[in-house]
Amino acid sequence: MPDPLRLGIAGLGTVGAGVIKIVQRKAAMLQARAGRPLSISAVCARNRDKDRGVRLDGYAWEDDPVALARRDDVDVFIELMGGADGPAKAATEAAIAAGKDVVTANKAMLAHHGQALALAAEERGRVIRFEAAVAGGIPVVKALTEGLAGNEIIRVMGVMNGTCNYILTRMEAAGLPYGDVFDEAAALGYLEADPTLDVGGIDAGHKLALLASIAFGTEVAFDAMELEGIERITIEDIKHAADMGFRVKLLGVAQMTGRGLEQRMSPCLVPAASPLGQLENATNMVVIEGDSVGQIVLRGAGAGEGPTASAVMGDIIDIARGTRLSTFGQPAASLKKPKTAKASVPAPYYLRMALQDKPGALARIAAALGDAGISIDRMRQYGHEDVTAPVLIVTHRTSRSALDEAMEGMEKTGVLTGRPVAIRIEDV
C-alpha cells in the first residue's frame, strides 16, 4: 500500500470540521481516487473542548498552529483559521519553511501576502493551493489555472459574495429597504464579524484579485482595486433597474486594457436575462472569457461547510496524486508587477437623481451631459414627490472621467437635490 498523505488541520470551524468528516466517512472513495490513503495526524484550534460534531481523539492536538505546521508527521498543512496576518500567516510561513505543502481557504492572507508566500513556497519546491478561497465549492481556480490555461484571458467577472447577492435579491423580492435586509442577514448569521468585509466588497475583492493574478500572469494587486460596496443601493434603484430590464449585482470585473490591469468590485447593472442577472440568493457565479474558449460560466454555492470542504478536498487529492502547480499558475518569480488602470473601459451608466420642480430643469441636466460629450440612451422622469421628481437616465457608452465631469456639471445647475447616483452597466 502506498504511503498515506498526512494532514495537519489548523482551524476547526465549520469548514475544518467538514473536511474531517469527509476524510473519516469517505476513506475508501478518497483512496481510490487519490491513489493513496489520506490520514489526519494533528489538529489545532483555539478551544479544545468545543463539540464540533466529529471525533478528534485519533489525532494529536496542538494549541499552537505554528507547532502544528512544523510537525514531522504532517505532509500538508491545511490552513482554515482565516485572517490576513497573525497566526494564519505565521503558521503558513512556518509550514513552508519546514517543507510542507499548504492548502488554504484564506483569501485575505493571499490577497495581501500571496506573492511573498508563493515565492517562499516555490523556492522550496512546495505548493500552495487555495481553491476554497474563491467562490466556495466552484472549482474556478482550477478551471482558470489548468483547464483554460491555453487561453489568453480577456476578462474575469464574478458575483463572489453570497451575502451581498442575498441582500440585493431579497430587497428586490420583498420590496424591502437595504437597512431592513441588512438586519435580517445579520440575524441569520450571514455577515462577517466586521460586516464591511461583506457589504463593502472587500471579501469579494480579495477573491477577484487572486483570479486576476492567475488570469493575467501578474502579481496580486488587491490594493489597486476599485472597491465600492452595496451600502448606497436603494430599493428604488433596484426597482428602476428592473423596469429597464436590469438587475443590480455586486460584480467583480478584472480585465487587461491598453492602460493596464483594471480591477473593479462594485455594484453594476447587468441584463436581467443574462446568467449573472438571473443569479438568486447566496449563489456565486464566475464568468471567464478566453480568446479561444469564448465565455465559460461557473455557478454554485460560494460558502458553507460542504461546498468549502469540497474545495479543500479537491486540493488535497491533487497533492496526493502528485500534481504540482505554481501557486498562481506560473512561477511567482515570473509574475509581472501590473501597471494598474482605473475605470478606463467605457460603459453605459445608470444615473438616478432628484430634480427640483423648476422650469427647464430637465433641459439643464441634459445639457450638462451633452457638454461632457455623453449622449443619452433612455431617460425617464417620474411624477413629483413633494417638490422633487426622480429622474433616471441611461447613458450611451462613456468614460468614467467624462461621467465625473458631467456629474459635476449637473450639480452646478442647482436643479438637483443632492449628488446623482451612478451605477455602471456592465456588458456581460
Add this chain to the structure above:
Amino acid sequence: MPDPLRLGIAGLGTVGAGVIKIVQRKAAMLQARAGRPLSISAVCARNRDKDRGVRLDGYAWEDDPVALARRDDVDVFIELMGGADGPAKAATEAAIAAGKDVVTANKAMLAHHGQALALAAEERGRVIRFEAAVAGGIPVVKALTEGLAGNEIIRVMGVMNGTCNYILTRMEAAGLPYGDVFDEAAALGYLEADPTLDVGGIDAGHKLALLASIAFGTEVAFDAMELEGIERITIEDIKHAADMGFRVKLLGVAQMTGRGLEQRMSPCLVPAASPLGQLENATNMVVIEGDSVGQIVLRGAGAGEGPTASAVMGDIIDIARGTRLSTFGQPAASLKKPKTAKASVPAPYYLRMALQDKPGALARIAAALGDAGISIDRMRQYGHEDVTAPVLIVTHRTSRSALDEAMEGMEKTGVLTGRPVAIRIEDV
C-alpha cells in the same frame, strides 16, 4: 531550458488547425504556464495539400496516423481524427504501445473502447486525457475528476449536443416545425454527416457515458444507456410546455440508484426558469450534484474550433506540467462493472394525446391513469381540431413502468388517435 514537450497531431480539421494556431501564436504564454516549451514534431491528415490557414512546413508529415503515433520525436499523441474504430483506435493503441501519452477529442472511441484503452495506458504508466471529448470548451472532465473529487456524486446532468439545443430553441423562437429547423441546421453545417448521431442523442450519449464513469467509478457503459432523440418532438409540444412553464431539452441524466446506474439521454421538460431551461442555441451546460458541494453548473460553447482547441490545450499543458491522472479518475482496473437500471427513478410526466370526440372520452383516459396508480397534477383539453381534441396531462411523480401500463390502458380505450407522447419532467 527544460526539454520541450513534443506533440504529434493526427487530424487537421478545424480543431487540429486550432491547436496548431495556439501553439504557434502563444508560445511564450504557454511556456510560462506549462513550465516548458511545447513543440510540434509531426502532423498527419488525409489530404496533404489542403489549405488549413496554418503553416505546417516546420513539421514532419505522416500519411499514416499509426506511423505518427510511433515516432521517436513524439511525446504526446494528439488524436483529432474521430470515429469509434478504424484509424483513430489503431493509432491510439499504437501510441500507447509505444509509450506515448494521448490527448483525444474522440467521445465515440472512448464510449466504446475507453475501458480497454485506459487499461492499456495505465499498464504502461501512460495517460489518456479527453477534456475536448465532452462539452467542448467547458472544463467539465477536470471539474469532475479533480476539483470535485472529494464528493460522492449524486447526479450528473447535461445538455451536451449543441445542434439539438439549437433545433429546439429555434423551433420555439420561430414557431417552426421540427423538419424545417432540421433542414436549416443541415444547411448551416451544424449536423454530423450521419445526423442520427446528433438528433438521435448518440453523440450526447457518448459524452454522458464518459462523465458517468468518472462520477460513479464504473466502467463506461454506453450500451446500457436509454437513448431517445428529439425527432418526435413537435412544435406543439414545445408550445404546450412553454404554456406550463417548461422548456424541452435533450437532457442527459446519470445517477446511481438503489437498482444500479441509471443513464438516460432523452427529451425532457425542465422548468423554464432553471439554468438548464434558460439555455439557448448551441450552448452546452453540465450540472453536477455532489454530496458536499451541492449543485455546480458549468456553461459554455460545446463545439467549434476555439473551444475544442482550448480543451485540448488544457490537457497538453497538464501533461507538460507533469500532472498524471488515471483516465477516469481512478485506476481503470478498479472501475466496477456497473449494474445498470432503466428509468427506475420516478418522475412526473407530460403526456400529449389526440382525443376523439366521443362522450366520456376524457373520463376513460383519466380512469386508465388511475388504474395504473398514477394521479394527475394538471390536465388541459384544447378545442377540437376536426374530430380530435389535443389533451395534455401532467402527472404526479410515477415510475416509468406504471406509465407504460397506463399508456397501454389508454390505447385500449379506443378514444385516442395514435399513441400518446410521453416526456419526462426532470427535477433540476
